[in-house]
Amino acid sequence: xxxxxxxxxxxxxLPQVAIDNSIEALKDFAETGLSLITVSHRAKEFVAVMDQxxxxxxELFGIGDDYDVIFxxxxxxxxFCMVPFNLLPINGKAAYLNTGTWATNAIKEAEKLGNVEVVxxxxxxxxxxxxxxxxxxxxxxxxxxxxxxxIYGTELHEDLDVNVPLIADMSSDIYSRPVDVxxxxxxxxxxxxxxxxxxxxxxxxKKGILGKxxxxxxxxxxxxxxxxxxxxxxxxxxxxxxxxxxxxxxLKSIGGVEEIYKLNKAxxxxxxxxxxxxxxxxxxxxxxxxxxMNVTFVLKNDSLDADFLDYCKNAxxxxxxxxxxxxxxxxxxxNALPIESVQALVDVMQAFSxxxx
Amino acid sequence: xxxxxxxxxxxxxLPQVAIDNSIEALKDFAETGLSLITVSHRAKEFVAVMDQxxxxxxELFGIGDDYDVIFxxxxxxxxFCMVPFNLLPINGKAAYLNTGTWATNAIKEAEKLGNVEVVxxxxxxxxxxxxxxxxxxxxxxxxxxxxxxxIYGTELHEDLDVNVPLIADMSSDIYSRPVDVxxxxxxxxxxxxxxxxxxxxxxxxKKGILGKxxxxxxxxxxxxxxxxxxxxxxxxxxxxxxxxxxxxxxLKSIGGVEEIYKLNKAxxxxxxxxxxxxxxxxxxxxxxxxxxMNVTFVLKNDSLDADFLDYCKNAxxxxxxxxxxxxxxxxxxxNALPIESVQALVDVMQAFSxxxx
Numbered sequence: 282x283x284x285x286x287x288x289x290x291x292x293x294x295l296p297q298v299a300i301d302n303s304i305e306a307l308k309d310f311a312e313t314g315l316s317l318i319t320v321s322h323r324a325k326e327f328v329a330v331m332d333q334x335x336x337x338x339x340e341l342f343g344i345g346d347d348y349d350v351i352f353x354x355x356x357x358x359x360x361f362c363m364v365p366f367n368l369l370p371i372n373g374k375a376a377y378l379n380t381g382t383w384a385t386n387a388i389k390e391a392e393k394l395g396n397v398e399v400v401x402x403x404x405x406x407x408x409x410x411x412x413x414x415x416x417x418x419x420x421x422x423x424x425x426x427x428x429x430x431x432i433y434g435t436e437l438h439e440d441l442d443v444n445v446p447l448i449a450d451m452s453s454d455i456y457s458r459p460v461d462v463x464x465x466x467x468x469x470x471x472x473x474x475x476x477x478x479x480x481x482x483x484x485x486x487k488k489g490i491l492g493k494x495x496x497x498x499x500x501x502x503x504x505x506x507x508x509x510x511x512x513x514x515x516x517x518x519x520x521x522x523x524x525x526x527x528x529x530x531x532l533k534s535i536g537g538v539e540e541i542y543k544l545n546k547a548x549x550x551x552x553x554x555x556x557x558x559x560x561x562x563x564x565x566x567x568x569x570x571x572x573x574m575n576v577t578f579v580l581k582n583d584s585l586d587a588d589f590l591d592y593c594k595n596a597x598x599x600x601x602x603x604x605x606x607x608x609x610x611x612x613x614x615x616n617a618l619p620i621e622s623v624q625a626l627v628d629v630m631q632a633f634s635x636x637x638x
Numbered sequence: 639x640x641x642x643x644x645x646x647x648x649x650x651x652l653p654q655v656a657i658d659n660s661i662e663a664l665k666d667f668a669e670t671g672l673s674l675i676t677v678s679h680r681a682k683e684f685v686a687v688m689d690q691x692x693x694x695x696x697e698l699f700g701i702g703d704d705y706d707v708i709f710x711x712x713x714x715x716x717x718f719c720m721v722p723f724n725l726l727p728i729n730g731k732a733a734y735l736n737t738g739t740w741a742t743n744a745i746k747e748a749e750k751l752g753n754v755e756v757v758x759x760x761x762x763x764x765x766x767x768x769x770x771x772x773x774x775x776x777x778x779x780x781x782x783x784x785x786x787x788x789i790y791g792t793e794l795h796e797d798l799d800v801n802v803p804l805i806a807d808m809s810s811d812i813y814s815r816p817v818d819v820x821x822x823x824x825x826x827x828x829x830x831x832x833x834x835x836x837x838x839x840x841x842x843x844k845k846g847i848l849g850k851x852x853x854x855x856x857x858x859x860x861x862x863x864x865x866x867x868x869x870x871x872x873x874x875x876x877x878x879x880x881x882x883x884x885x886x887x888x889l890k891s892i893g894g895v896e897e898i899y900k901l902n903k904a905x906x907x908x909x910x911x912x913x914x915x916x917x918x919x920x921x922x923x924x925x926x927x928x929x930x931m932n933v934t935f936v937l938k939n940d941s942l943d944a945d946f947l948d949y950c951k952n953a954x955x956x957x958x959x960x961x962x963x964x965x966x967x968x969x970x971x972x973n974a975l976p977i978e979s980v981q982a983l984v985d986v987m988q989a990f991s992x993x994x995x
Contacts, residue, residue: 292876318660318836319650354875355712356858500718
């Protein structure tokens with residue numbers, strides 16, 4: 282079978298070695314004679330996987346002992362309510378930056394629990410840029426950002442310096458570049474883009490920030506529950522966490538976030554260059570805020586959309602259709618996507634341009 | 639390698655065909671040329687898996703159109719708070735039966751949200767029986783039971799007829815016997831015993847019961863969120879749900895719950911007979927409440943415990959140690975465990991008895 286170029290926005294391409302090792306573990310996990318998905322999560326062999334996943338998560342970002350790392354369930358959508366449950370005091374205020382659909386959902390959940398101030402929003406321009414000049418109230422319990430906006434193709438390219446504790450949804454760009462974690466109180470990410478399959482969510486929590494809201498938090502929504510039990514309060518999602526750890530091992534093996542950042546920038550530059558130079562296409566995000574993870578673009582003549590999708594399909598390019606809420610095209614260039622796949626897409630865009638240009 | 643007899647309490651043994659088919663799907667999912675864990679959850683091939691899982695869940699239990707079936711995340715522990723969030727009105731009252739550790743946890747979560755009446759408890763006798771004579775207040779919004787108590791080896795053997803809506807945690811015995819779902823308003827089960835790997839939770843919800851509590855429910859804790867979006871409000875745990883569907887297909891192929899119930903009873907009878915007839919052992923649960931899923935027993939002389947575990951290990955018997963909170967031994971006989979494994983355990987008990995009796 283021909284190789285597929287997988288540009289899916291998530292669940293998304295993963296390193297082949299992570300998939301291969303997961304298959305081996307389904308056959309015989311750590312020489313237990315049992316499949317990975319039929320052993321107790323309290324077996325020492327799986328506890329070792331969990332411990333390794335946490336250690337690798339910390340090592341890849343240079344996270345010290347002043348942070349806890351947990352792997353839980355529920356996706357970033359559950360984090361949208363866990364953050365205010367754990368960090369927004371009753372009668373307190375939280376500040377949010379609205380940069381897209383997921384940020385909007387995070388805001389809605391926080392509003393269910395308290396006073397929310399949206400300090401800036403790019404909604405009126407269909408979220409095609411990241412707002413820059415805004416002030417955050419000093420009495421905000423925290424400031425919540427979405428570092429990469431999967432649907433709109435915009436990204437915050439550096440760690441912000443702000444006047445209140447910073448919380449980040451990094452679901453779609455975590456481990457794509459070096460991050461100074463010390464600037465954040467809390468970072469969360471659904472696994473299914475850069476770090477693994479769907480089914481687990483990683484949370485990095487600064488020590489000492491919990492237990493101060495005065496809220497009666499449901500046990501499973503309380504970060505302290507999972508921190509105290511090292512992500513084993515209840516049965517963890519064994520298989521997704523195994524694959525996350527294999528993905529971390531792969532990332533370490535190729536040089537970690539410094540190296541992948543170079544590769545990610547090269548991949549994004551290759552594609553944005555083509556978008557900017559090809560007369561048929563144009564990008565949709567403000568140039569300075571363009572994401573290196575999700576490249577959004579359109580055909581200037583959208584009556585050619587179906588033809589372009591056919592060209593892509595014939596070249597084994599998959600997952601290129603834009604999100605149903607915005608249309609056009611989106612190429613997701615997550616860590617595991619090789620630059621050869623980006624070149625294949627560029628080749629198709631050039632061939633398409635020769636035919637229809 | 640020798641075959642391991644997997645008596646693990648959960649995550650637990652699964653049908654080999656489900657594991658084999660999962661491995662094939664990790665290599666190439668539904669002829670997409672992509673791995674199961676790298677395709678979009680909105681790809682038609684995965685939507686078909688989700689639809690099949692729901693259809694099979696309904697077919698196996700004879701569930702009609704008056705119920706919805708969803709697959710979500712968070713385990714039964716998250717259900718402990720979702721049930722009262724969705725079904726316990728503000729200022730209302732809920733009734734609970736306390737039959738073990740998980741029932742106790744469910745009660746604690748409900749108490750965070752409202753008025754809870756524990757109508758009966760077997761806690762004083764270390765949960766070794768299921769209370770029978772109790773009355774449920776007519777004004778209770780619902781009555782919550784745990785049909786099988788994994789740690790203590792007790793089980794409710796029939797569907798109760800009660801005077802208020804019935805809610806059941808069936809995490810450890812769902813699909814082990816025919817159930818008259820029409821007697822329940824809501825049934826939930828973590829997957830990692832009878833229906834799949836860890837990482838998804840199935841919920842069966844009677845139509846028309848939601849939206850009546852007056853509560854401001856976090857979006858992800860609201861059953862309506864997941865029902866409306868057919869378990870695709872956010873990215874579902876793709877791999878666990880795939881394996882659940884493969885497990886359902888296997889159960890259908892061997893004759894469904896009627897057939898597995900016969901086999902489960904035969905397996906349990908074989909082991910309980912040995913426990914009752916072997917002079918070294920005794921069961922811990924009241925005879926009439928003995929679980930057919932989790933058989934708990936002890937050595938009358940517990941100084942032999944380590945020797946017995948050695949015997950088991952030498953016979954490739956795995957996962958037989960009792961839960962750390964009760965000690966002794968526990969043999970979990972979930973659907974996928976073949977009767978040959980039970981016979982292997984019985985053989986070991988007999989050999990042990992000849993040596994140490």
